Amino acid sequence: MSGAITTISLxxxxxxxxxxxxxxxxxxxxxxxxxxHASARQALLRALGDAGCRPGLLRLVLLxxxxxxxxxxxxxxRSAFGAPLAMHSEDAGMAERGDMFAGRRRPRALVRALVPLxxxxxxxxxxxxxxxxxxxxxxAVHGLEAxxxxxxxxxxGSIGLLTAGGALFCGDLLENTAAPALxxxxxxxxxxxxxxxxxxxxxxxxxxxxxxxxxxxxxLA
Numbered sequence: 001m002s003g004a005i006t007t008i009s010l011x012x013x014x015x016x017x018x019x020x021x022x023x024x025x026x027x028x029x030x031x032x033x034x035x036x037h038a039s040a041r042q043a044l045l046r047a048l049g050d051a052g053c054r055p056g057l058l059r060l061v062l063l064x065x066x067x068x069x070x071x072x073x074x075x076x077x078r079s080a081f082g083a084p085l086a087m088h089s090e091d092a093g094m095a096e097r098g099d100m101f102a103g104r105r106r107p108r109a110l111v112r113a114l115v116p117l118x119x120x121x122x123x124x125x126x127x128x129x130x131x132x133x134x135x136x137x138x139x140a141v142h143g144l145e146a147x148x149x150x151x152x153x154x155x156x157g158s159i160g161l162l163t164a165g166g167a168l169f170c171g172d173l174l175e176n177t178a179a180p181a182l183x184x185x186x187x188x189x190x191x192x193x194x195x196x197x198x199x200x201x202x203x204x205x206x207x208x209x210x211x212x213x214x215x216x217x218x219x220l221a
Contacts, residue, residue, distance in 0.1 A: 005167060005208070008047040010036035012069055017177060017211055019069045022169050023048065026143030029057040032083070033161055033169045034064055034210065038072035038125050045080075055081045059142040063087035063129075064171025065158040066094025066103055068121045070210065075127040084130035088150065091157030095127050103155035104187040133159060149202070153192025154183050166205030168217070176212030180220045183211075196220075 004025035009018050021044065022033040030053045036044050048058075058081040063071050066087065074085050074095070087095065093102025098121035135150030145164035152158055154172040161169040172183045173195055186192045204217045 006047075006051045007208070007214075008036070008044060010040035010043055012037050013039050020208070020210055020212075022208055023051050023053060024144060024146075024163070026059055026139075028143045029053075029059040031060045031062060031139065031142055031144050031146075032058060032077070033062050033208075034070040034171065035061060035073035035077060037069045038076075038122065041073050041076060044073055053081075057081075058083040059144075060139065061085050062133075062139075062148075062159075062161055063091075063095075064160060064169065064210065065155045066091035067100060067155070067172065068094075068098075070171065071095055072121065072125055075125050078127065078130075085127060086131035086133055087129045088157030088159045089132040089134065090152075091155055092129055092132060094121070094155075095129060098123070098126050103157040135159060149198070151195040151199070153186055153188055153195045155187055156191075158195075160199075162202060162204065166203050167208060168199065168202075168204045168206070169208045170199075170210070172210045174207055174220065175209050176207075176215050180207070180212075180215040 006023040008021040011018050019036050021036050024031045061077055061083050078085055091103035093099055133148050135148055137148040139146045146161050149160040149162050151160045151173045158171050175183045182192055206214050207217055208214045
């Protein structure tokens with residue numbers, strides 16, 4: 001049935017909090033929102049198979065932003081499933097060069113030196129997106145009644161997906177690890193607050209965050 005949602009929660013290395021991917025049933029296949037970390041590839045493939053998503057049925061992989069724990073399996077899925085990869089142009093450098101600061105303000109030199117040692121996208125997992133999104137695009141061509149929403153704040157190229165039924169897949173703009181809130185890692189607080197106000201003006205019922213459990217938008221403090 002078009003619109004059905006399967007949550008795929010995947011582990012992250014070193015005991016860090018898990019990350020969510022969301023498989024949406026489309027009219028003639030599936031759309032996947034985010035792909036998790038490369039270390040959880042086999043778990044992701046099993047979950048897709050259990051949901052009935054097999055090569056030829058994955059119509060689109062939509063990446064909410066370019067962080068390594070959300071795009072780590074994108075290139076592998078394109079190869080195995082033949083699915084196009086779509087993300088915002090501002091975060092494309094993260095996928096293409098493995099530079100986690102490509103869609104963000106330039107950090108202090110020490111932070112910039114340490115981050116690649118702790119979090120990285122392996123050269124084999126880097127890719128160029130098949131489609132660059134800016135916000136406002138509809139996914140009807142992929143069999144899903146939903147629109148892309150630009151949600152800068154966590155990164156300049158963060159996007160969300162809002163379905164006709166009011167389900168919002170927000171990536172890392174919002175989280176629900178302790179309680180519904182703006183993500184604890186925000187690159188541009190002013191942009192994040194503006195994105196949140198934009199969401200309050202839309203018909204959002206349930207928020208599906210990149211980390212934590214779904215929640216109602218009105219639960220957000």
